[in-house]
Amino acid sequence: MVSAFPDSLLQFLFLVGVPLYLDIHCTLAPFNHSKLLSIIDQIHQILHETFGYNQFRAQQEEIIKHVIEGKDALVIMPTGGGKSMCYQIPAIAKPGLTLVVSPLIALMNDQVTSLHQLGVSAAAIHSNQTSADLNAIYSAIESESLSLLYVSPERLMTDRFIDYLQRQVTLDLIAIDEAHCVSVWGNDFRPEYVALGKLKELFPDVPTVALTATADSATQQDIIKQLRLDDGRLFLSSFERSNITAAAAPGQKRIEQIIAYVKQRKGQAGIVYCLSKKSTETVATKLVAKGYKALAYHAGMPGDKRAIIQRKFQSDEIDIICATIAFGMGIDKPNIRYVIHYNLPKNIEGYYQEIGRAGRDGEDSEALLFYSWADKTTLQSFIDQSTARESFKEIQTVKLERMWQFATSANCRTNTILNYFGEYKNDQCGHCDNCLYPPPRFDGTTYAQMALSAIIRGGQRMGLGLTVDVLRGSFKQEITQLGLDQIKTYGVGREISYLAWSHYITQFINQGLIQLDVSDYSRLKVTPLSKAVLEGNQTIEITQFEKQKIKTPVKKAKPVLNNLDIDKDLLNGLKKWRTQLAKEMNVPPYRIFSNKTLDYLAAEAPTQYQDLLDIDGIGKVKLEQFGDQLIELIESYE
Ligand code: ADP
Ligand code: ZN
Secondary structure (H helix, E strand, C coil): CCCCCCHHHHHHHHHHHCCCCCCCCCHCCCHHHHHHHHHHHHHHHHHHCCCCCCCCCCHHHHHHHHHCCCCCCHHHHHCCCCCCHHHHHHHCCCCEEEECCCCCCCCCCHHHHHHHCCCCCCEEEEECCCHHHHHHHHHHHHHHHHEEEEECHHHCCCHHHHHHHHHHHEHHHEEEHHHHCCCCCCCCCCHHHHHHHHHHHHHCCCEEEEEEECCHHHHHHHHHHHHHCCCCCEEEEECCCCCCCEEEEEECCCCHHHHHHCCCCCCCEEEEEECHHHHHHHHHHHHHHHCCCEECCCCCCHHHHHHHHHHHHHCCCCCEEECCHHHHHHHCCCCCCEEEECCCCCCCHHHHHHHHHCCCCCCEEEEEECHHHHHHHHHHHHHHHHHCCCHHHHHHHHHHHHHHHHHHCCCCCCHHHHCCCCCCCCCCCCEEHHHHHHHEEEHHHHHHHHHHHHHHHHHCCCCCHHHHHHHHHHCCCCHHHHHHHHHHCCCCCCCCCHHHHHHHHHHHHHCCCEEECCCCCCCEEEEECCCHHHCCCCEEEECCCCCCCCCCCCCCCCCCCCCCCCCCCHHHHHHHHHHHHHHHCCCHHHCCCCCCHHHHHHHHHCHHHHHCCCCCCHHHHHHHHHHHHHHHHHCCCC
């Protein structure tokens, strides 16, 4: 199909909604109804008797029929959609062997175990096997009693193994799982997959079915090309998961937000994905301290420990797993109610695969994504520091940028994802935050002008944090040292909190008014679009910053002053800040805070509202008035 039409026609068919999986080639072939009926009966029988299910899911039946008829296919189906059955049923229906190429031993073992439980003869060949195991597998193959053989691409493509398959085995089908790994355009390119391109030449008469849950349109075309599925058919299932409500929020005070979130969902199963091993542990520890059944999980842990944690989660012994993306491959837990991303994922494919682990039982579930510039910068530096080819790094950078746009977008999130995967759609999904609660907007032109002016007057040499500091008239040493307190915009945005400024500037960056130059220490710079706004010829709409509600203070014993471990630098900083503020407000410094309160602040260095409230001398009113400034100041001394 794909080779038969120029790209533009394919795109046209897509745009006008002609399903690409229409089997254009077979329309001229003679049609054998009785044969077709028997195939359909047979696959329904396997579905009922072997798998115990009543009906096929969308497209499964059509794919299975197509594959059994000996034709190639590329199956793009979201995680949990039921891809495995698309080659397992043909494998059971056919007399010979089906080879399944899979990248991970854990995935292979998982599948083999479930197949054994269903009474299907299957095996996996991998490096962790004894020669006795291997011999048993080879005799099963030779006696034609094995239906499915799972194998890694490296193992499959050895000359010896290929020779063995060609000489001694009746191959009915080759299934290539996680097929996106073959493409550099994909999100998980694996060089060992490239060799699979030779399979068509080596086994020209054996049909190939390639399957993946994550392939944007470029990757789909590339898989077809690499695996030479030119005469195959593309089965593109809808990627929409209507039972998942997706939302995203700026990553400020994430732990507090997560704690408040899980409090509403006590006893429900959820995953919190973190970028670093350390964060998995920090988040898990904080959740445990609040009484939740949570555990950390990451690749740095020994395999047996990971297996135990996974089992506990699977069996509902614990509710929350705080994990790196090492967790989840092959997890088939139907009742996961939410997936939280503590950090921005590196691309939309990964994000969508991870949230796809929620709600496999079809019940309502949620995906909550936190994002921050820091996450993005970290991910960008991973890309920059990797030893991969430059062209590959460029693709990864673009994918990261798309992820960022998704996170910060005020548009329908489902549409953003569907369009990304080549399933064009622009009506509102009704199950994302932006559809459910369209964000109110206001005219942010003045703020944009303030920010742009600060950036220009600061010589386009400041990052986001420093720009906000200048706008808010901060007393940080760095500001005075660089003479930034002398520029005209210094302090013009004092009445806006630090967090609100970050929120607004992020939107200006997303709207192309400000450039964050990752190649120059993430400094903020003007863009060709800045001028019109600065000169008042264009207005800018932005969303409001929503301040977090301050919780009612819980009375705690005040710390004893005598034993305070005071941070001298911080104390000096606090005193300077108080003097300056007192001058501006025209009040004596002690009216702002007493020396004792400053001592407590310098000793405890609180950076959360709740902890500030625990300091002697800070009540709700002072917290409202000075809380953000204090947090910002204290954080700058950490
Ligand atoms: P994928 O590989 O696409 O992520 P799986 O093949 O592992 O998904 O299938 C996900 C789950 O859905 C499995 O538990 C599987 O048994 C189940 N499943 C697949 N097809 C059907 C069906 N037709 N009816 C009911 N359950 C199904
Ligand atoms: Zn939507």
